[in-house]
């Protein structure tokens with residue numbers, strides 16, 4: 001793992017779980033597997049704090065444990081999972097577009113809590129939805145939330161966490177040092193039968209009298225205890241977000257939008273249909289989808305795209321003939337069989353990403369040279385000048401720039417054993433894989449920089465932020481007690497106009513940086529996906 | 538016909554060779570195949586080839602490329618006269634330069650050369666040469682550099698040879714016989730004027746070609762035909778592009794279709810254009826060897842990628858930037874500027 005990755009992981013852990021978790025997490029990331037005591041020693045953190053931190057990390061699937069050969073439990077952190085924290089907003093947003101507000105909240109809750117039972121998740125979401133509804137007494141039905149939950153499971157966006165083995169009946173074996181967690185393939189996507197009846201509850205508004213409040217609290221607590229005593233039917237069955245499935249969806253979106261950009265809307269809609277049909281039949285890391293016949297595709301096209309079979313066939317053969325090669329022809333039966341070349345598409349997207357980097361950083365002439373070398377594989381400087389039609393001096397400059405940024409490589413092929421420069425070929429080449437890896441590191445560092453800057457912006461304005469929060473709180477409580485308009489205004493004016501401006505600017509900046517973090521993550525996603533497909537055997 | 542097929546007698550061969558040499562003497566500027574054919578109408582082409590090959594290998598004849606085809610000339614018929622008063626070293630250097638001038642033809646098999654002669658008609662009226670570099674003259678002659686420079690100056694002043702600046706390297710001079718013209722490898726062709734690469738000219742052409750293809754692609758998209766027709770009508774052949782550029786009149790020099798294809802290639806490397814080759818009926822406008830190159834403008838598949846929309850993506854001091862350092866995200870001016878924008 002590189003320094004950039006560790007740095008970013010540490011920033012993410014700190015932001016989401018606080019300092020201690022960051023200290024513990026970053027330490028295990030750097031050192032690899034470690035037993036509890038060593039972690040405590042090395043980080044100078046009390047044992048119970050380390051334990052708590054590890055609990056948090058395990059709960060969020062960022063750390064796993066395992067029995068070492070010497071008999072103690074070792075903890076290992078997974079940097080790839082930590083880095084996914086960056087992608088949480090994207091997961092949540094996707095759930096919203098696919099399954100509405102309910103889906104959004106379910107995924108959000110699961111991500112915030114790491115793992116949850118279905119019943120708690122459904123209740124929580126129903127409560128939250130009820131709160132946002134108009135105050136006319138309407139409430140969200142549990143049943144409705146459950147059914148969205150089930151749909152998310154059915155489409156594999158959520159899956160069941162591995163569970164400890166049931167101890168064999170009667171045997172009084174001592175509990176194992178480290179529980180072994182197992183997933184049964186069969187149960188991974190089966191939802192327990194739950195009949196959840198009821199509606200979301202609104203939190204009591206805060207205008208209750210103090211006395212009332214206290215008694216309320218008490219009854220609540222009592223109720224809570226009663227609640228937790230009656231075990232829920234799905235106790236012990238926990239669920240988590242299936243990030244792989246989301247990634248598959250992101251990949252599909254990337255392919256679809258590439259087609260839409262290069263060709264047109266209808267072509268991309270056809271590809272979308274093909275990808276949707278393949279979702280269940282094709283494993284997420286397959287090189288290409290299962291073959292689909294043109295007839296099948298025709299039947300599955302969404303209504304509203306009024307295109308005839310004949311026109312569909314034309315689109316399909318244009319897609320298959322395009323040099324992009326995202327769609328391939330795999331046979332002639334059933335009106336032609338077609339596949340989507342997923343790995344090829346990712347490779348193309350990765351190289352387009354690199355091209356875009358060269359274009360933005362070094363200009364279009366440099367991008368021309370880069371693409372030229374990419375196409376021709378190996379070229380001498382003179383050939384680069386001739387093909388790209390760039391003056392010799394400029395070409396030389398650009399090649400050296402690309403070389404120093406590791407975007408191209410230079411290979412020496414001596415004609416004679418003495419390696420004399422005058423009798424040596426100097427060949428430039430592009431290695432997409434290694435350049436992608438380097439760019440990925442640059443992305444990690446960029447996100448870390450953005451986070452640092454965001455923290456800095458908020459820190460700079462800390463006093464102001466606190467002041468405005470205080471004032472808002474005062475106003476809220478005054479409004480609740482029915483203060484007069486004039487009074488409210490007076491309080492509001494405690495924040496001066498320039499202060500208000502500053503707050504606005506801060507808000508804008510933070511939003512802007514946030515948005516950029518997500519944009520960089522898009523680049524990261526493409527590069528990571530490409531690298532993982534091209535390095536797996 | 539049977540008698541002609543009989544194997545060529547040595548005596549006959551000598552006879553033919555003599556006739557050819559005689560012809561060359563009559564026409565000291567050189568003779569073409571056509572001349573030999575007119576003078577010896579009964580001579581079989583194969584026999585002619587054998588005879589010429591022998592004369593070439595014996596060093597009696599010189600083979601030159603010219604605008605109208607190949608030219609045979611008596612060796613030294615011209616130069617020996619001019620070389621009067623030169624010493625052996627000077628002759629040697631002249632010989633090396635002369636050889637370099639027609640190195641294409643002199644070593645190629647004759648039958649192949651006959652083929653070349655048909656193709657090379659487009660070469661223009663003057664004899665072209667790639668010339669020879671002074672360092673190569675030194676290698677071949679084994680004379681000291683100072684000596685060679687003196688000889689070259691001498692020969693230049695006698696107008697027997699000339700020096701031409703090559704586009705390949707600005708300081709590289711090549712030498713060739715005085716009556717030869719530098720070929721494309723020396724002048725660089727349409728893209729060079731006075732050894733300078735006309736970068737702006739190339740870019741203007743690049744833009745104009747793209748504009749042409751883009752307009753065509755837009756029109757194809759707007760005509761709302763079936764997808765197949767839309768795609769097909771977005772293509773333009775290199776001939777069409779060439780015609781458009783010629784009619785535009787932006788070029789002072791005459792551009793060939795090859796020149797335009799070179800420009801179109803740069804558009805392919807720009808990622809803006811795609812090319813396909815289709816089979817075309819012989820004689821279709823713009824087809825070469827039964828093939829036609831078709832070009833069309835295409836859109837990029839992605840927008841500028843995420844990281845390039847942040848200041849760090851473009852940052853020149855990226856590697857020196859770390860929190861707590863001289864340059865850091867907190868004090869970064871690029872960030873401040875970007876946030877204010």
Ligand code: SF4
Pocket residue numbers: 449848849850852853854855856858859864865866867869870871872
């Ligand atoms: S924070 Fe500023 S200085 Fe640092 S890499 Fe980004 S742009 Fe460059």
